[in-house]
Amino acid sequence: MTRFGVNYTPARGWFHSWLDFRTDDAHRDLEAVASLGVDHIRIFPLWPLVQPNRGLIRERALADVVALVDVAAAHGLEVNVDLLQGHLSSFDFLPSWLESWHRRNMFTDPDVIASTAEYVRTAAAAVAERPNLLGVTLGNELNQFAAPPHPTPHAVDPHAARGWLETMVSAAREGLAAAPGAPLVTHALYDAGWYDDAQPFGPAHAAEVGDATITHSWVFNGAAQRAGGLGAGSVRHAQYLLQLAAAFNPDPARPNWLQEVGAPTNVVAPGDAPAFVEATVRGAAAVPSLFGVTWWCSHDVSRSLLDFPDLEYDLGLFTADGDLKPVGRRLAEVIRELRDAPAPVPSPTALVLEDAPLTRSACAPGGAFAAEWLRMAEEEGDAPQIILASRVGRAEQNDRGIVTVRTPPSAAGAPLPVSHPATTA
Amino acid sequence: MTRFGVNYTPARGWFHSWLDFRTDDAHRDLEAVASLGVDHIRIFPLWPLVQPNRGLIRERALADVVALVDVAAAHGLEVNVDLLQGHLSSFDFLPSWLESWHRRNMFTDPDVIASTAEYVRTAAAAVAERPNLLGVTLGNELNQFAAPPHPTPHAVDPHAARGWLETMVSAAREGLAAAPGAPLVTHALYDAGWYDDAQPFGPAHAAEVGDATITHSWVFNGAAQRAGGLGAGSVRHAQYLLQLAAAFNPDPARPNWLQEVGAPTNVVAPGDAPAFVEATVRGAAAVPSLFGVTWWCSHDVSRSLLDFPDLEYDLGLFTADGDLKPVGRRLAEVIRELRDAPAPVPSPTALVLEDAPLTRSACAPGGAFAAEWLRMAEEEGDAPQIILASRVGRAEQNDRGIVTVRTPPSAAGAPLPVSHPATTA
Secondary structure, eight states, X not given: OOEEEEEOOOTTTGGGGGGGOOHHHHHHHHHHHHTTTOOEEEEOOOHHHHOSBTTBOOHHHHHHXXXXXHHHHHTTOEEEEEOOOOEETTEEOOOGGGSGGGOOOTTTOHHHHHHHHHHHHHHHHHHTTOTTEEEEESOTTGGGGGSTTSSSOOOOOHHHHHHHHHHHHHHHHHHTTTOSSOOEEEOXXXXXXXXXXXXXSOHHHHHHSSSSEXXXXXXXXXXXXXXXXXXXXXXXXXXXXXXXXXXXXXXXXXXXXXXXXXOOTTTSOGGGHHHHHHHHHHHHHTSTTEEEEXXXXXXXXXXXXXXXXXXXXXXXXXXXXXXXXXXXXXXXXXXXXXXXXOOOOOOSEEEEEOBTTBOHHHHSTTSHHHHHHHHHHHHSSSOOEEEEGGGTTSHHHHHTTOOEEEOOOOOOOOOOOOOOHHHHO | OOEEEEEOOOTTTGGGGGGGOOHHHHHHHHHHHHTTTOOEEEEOOOHHHHOSBTTBOXXXXXXXXXXXXXXXXXXXXXXXXXXXXXXXXXXXXXXXXXXXXXXXXXXXXXXXXXXHHHHHHHHHHHHTTOTTEEEEESOTTGGGGGSTTSSSOOOOOHHHHXXXXXXXXXXXXXXXXXXXXXXXXEOOOOTHHHHOTTOSSOHHHXXXXXXXXXXXXXXXXXXXXXXXXXXXHHHTHHHHHHHHHHHHOSSTTSOEEEEEEOOOTTTSOGGGHHHHHHHHHHHHHTSTTEEEEEXXXXXXXXXXXXXXXXXXXXXXXXXXXXXBOHHHHHHHHHHHHHTTOOOOOXXXXXXXXXXXTXXXXXXXXXXXXXXXXXXXXXXXXXXXXXXXXXXTTSHHHHHTTOOEEEOOOOOOOOOXXXXXXXXXX
């Protein structure tokens, strides 16, 4: 069974609503979300509100998170809790003890790491015993902080980046020790991890740390600019990224979770959004080992809230007033059809990705490798799998049902730079 | 009558307690504060909690501020509300809409100015009708953000700085239109405004904008390093700064408010703190037009809260557990004696401060002008007033009771650089 869910953006007050948390509001929003037929939501506490001082983790903030998890349960929804926000929709939320006079590297400073791990452990423990806990993610796209184009990056090398992830995953597992089920512990990279050679967090981290490989598909990264909102390169982007992720998974059975995907209005015309949703979700559902798809997002951002990049206002399946949008109706229809569909038959063909060394920019939309995958998917009628060159001929190839491997022509094709919502909008 | 008050630092959770505001805690703290015989407190909402989005001013945050004002009233205390925090005890609190991807100049960006003014207007209106409202200050030492040593300053020129202050003071007055009394509208500079030639906010702004001239006296600025904790240059620093401020006041009757002064343990030994308090307050009380003295601060910061500069933990008159410290006992004694003392007789002698051009560094502790003032105060048995060279012989000289003016010898004496708590501790 494929999991379908929604990233929950509170209709009233956006994530600032944590400052005024009301279960009534959450009930209203999540009743609507549940009506779509989804099985889970992803929620986002704000780090500076939970841990405003390095030595203070607020009990009531965690109680509010637990209360929201319980509201979700009342509507039959499981919950994934992202812990460290961190970054949401162009806004950074770092606690004051990491900024200005107290600026220290969030990935490498030992005191910061210890206190961040304590937060992860404590927050995970707070929700550990909720029966509807799907999992915890360390935080939303924390790798945004690690390199440009972030305006003030916290530089970290790939080795230290892995160490940081492992420390935090361990802390989360400690916090979840009492969990009755087996909640997933994951971490989430924005797609520079896959596409940008300068990004210290990379595919190996995504595929080897935590319990699932997370992808976030945003076609404003060059995919839709190049292909058009409903072009193949746009509606197949999530599918491609999932296939790319699968290539790095050490175990073919490792869950592949498309944890964020949305229809950004700067590159997908609002009228095209339902078609974009349907094609994107169908494409994702054709990828083996798909764990689930979590749409971004539940509710539009109210226009009374200022300074968001324009596209961020209209990503909801519901308006800020709670009305179901055509895009939400279409998603619900697709979910109904696909939720219990049989597992897809993997393509017997795989495109070989050179990984010694790996050139991530070739994998970005417009890059040579990405272009060849897309050409094959469109022209040959079957979207190929992807296999790392170093794994060709190993047992894994058989396990994934790969019969034919194809080496891409050594193409030029300059990749597009990886872009960012705050700079593209 | 001289006003005596305390800067209120909540015993439990410091200013993060706004996230968990409880009137019980406030009652406990303010009952203790009132026992000192003070007549007012100064309070500090956190800007990012009140206005987390540029378009969102949280009603409940303002309701909490009003509730605290009412708790103070129950203990017979008036309240000054600082609006934009901004900066407190080495921590910066800027909303996410001013940081990172959304970084804009807080003093010059038109959208930011308009929304900041809206906050000031709305917050002032929220407290306007409280009968115990002493006043509003735009925010705590906002000029810290305007220049180095701030790590990421929001550069502004002196002309625009004045414009910003005037805009915000107007907004506060609009908000206070319904006030039954005449609450003071003020703004507060840290002492780089007086001592640092590179600081865009300066003495003229302090003396000409708003209803009173505010001074904050912190002897870790070089005064106590040079003089010793109980040396004349240390215990007379507040007095000197008040005299310096008086020199710039266009009207001799303009209130001079020593709104912050404390005994920082990095330069004043804890055992010396009671003597420091007594000498400092007596010195301040000898300055004509003194409006009041507001001690920093009510309660120690709990050591469970991390990352404060060491001196910030021990500035309280009470411990974090609520026990009265010797320094608090001594302050209460001095207040009892001085509160209703007759107005001081101004010194007939004034030291002339060249102001065309003004060299602020000469006024800093260790600077030539400051050194000469201190020498006269100590050796001649009477702390002189200060008069600007441009005002010698004008009516103001008579109004201030200045009979003799003395020009300082053209001294060398390199001034100490202005230091900052976050860098000195």
